[in-house]
Amino acid sequence: MGLELYLDLLSQPCRAIYIFAKKNRIPFEMRTVELLKGQHLSDAFAQVNPLKKVPALKDGDFTLAESVAILLYLTRKYKVADHWYPQDLQACARVDEYLAWQHTTLRRSCLRALWHKVMFPVFLGEPVSPEMLATTLAELDVTLQLLEDKFLQNKAFLIGPHVSLADLVAITELMHPVGAGCQVFEGRPKLAAWCRRVEAAVGEDLFREAHEVILKAKDSPPADPTIKQKLMPAVLAMIR
């Protein structure tokens, strides 16, 4: 059994890994774990990732959690082109800096935007107060500003002239609120231009393929009560 990637393309970090593996022609078996059906909570999946999250990787007997760790593992094992995670000390540090920063900032606000705007009301049938949604969207705004001012600045890509892991991780995050109907790029021409460059670098077909699921998230049929009960604790913990 070769490389297996346990993914649900509903999830931002899963999309980053999917795009990266496909773009770099890394051969893998796709193991879909449907989050909205609670499949990540199964005992079988816990054998692959006891943290019960996607993405997860299985390479022979070796299992690995955490999208950043998985991206770096794939980068090294498959000896991809240098620009994804440069050898240069300072360029590499810039990628590390972005990958560390995003966990508690962009990731968090993009996740909350999707769930507060769409998934709670549409999928879980739980109303979200206008104040809560407004707070979440305001936070997203602040984070987007930091993304532009501190990371992108006047460069073509987040860390310099070439696309890197940082751009993949960032763009897949931004598609989360886009999937929820947030006009993330409106009034942000810099980010819009960067998004187009990343899409071009990755390939528009691959980008579209990876984002099919999230762009249909707002059409999710409501969860049945069993599923809702099963998912609630994990969802609440995730978006805390």
Added chain:
Amino acid sequence: MGLELYLDLISQPCRAVYIFAKKNGIPFELRTVELLKGQHHSDAFAQVNPLKKVPALKDGDFTLAESVAILLYLCRKYEVPDHWYPQDLQARARVDEYLAWQHTALRNSCTRAMWQKMMFPVFLGEQVPPETLASTLAELERCLQLLEDKFLKDQDFLAGPHISVADLVAITELMHPVSAGCQVFKSRPKLAAWRQRVEAAVGKDLFQEAHAVVMKAKDLPPADSAIKEKLKPSVQVLLQ
């Protein structure tokens, strides 16, 4: 001007960077940024780190934020012994996995535990609702269990038989609730034994030196109202 490290040893990630640099004999100028005096909000410091956080690094014209990025930069630039961030693909992936997981897990619960149990009441004179504290300590318990079961398991150190940057990042986190009087190692003999090993590997004197500030945090005089006004907005989030 050589390497400058902008640190406040009251901060967990600063301690990890400090211990790492000292242990590896990396020459640096310590630039203390006193968080409890709001020095991280100064315009001068924003030149070093526009994210207004510690730790931050300045190496000539190159500035870098995020403790994980800083640790990896130092590993590479100063060519430290392999065990800190092993060349071996799978061992390195284990370190990356821990460094990624901890941002939203152990770091989060250790910071909240220390602030809610100690800093809010003692330093800011603000009472924290018992339910909030109870919930935080329960979350800390959950993270400690994951640390033991998923990461440490039956190994000597988090990523295998030798100490790595993952252990430094973890131990400095755990000392946060310890400083607030949480009995983190009581009834967790596995973690207690791992702590002994990490202290021995780092050197007891260096470990003690790095933790002198945080261990005295409970004796801090209450903040004056000017400081309270300055700090309250940014620490309010730690009450959620």
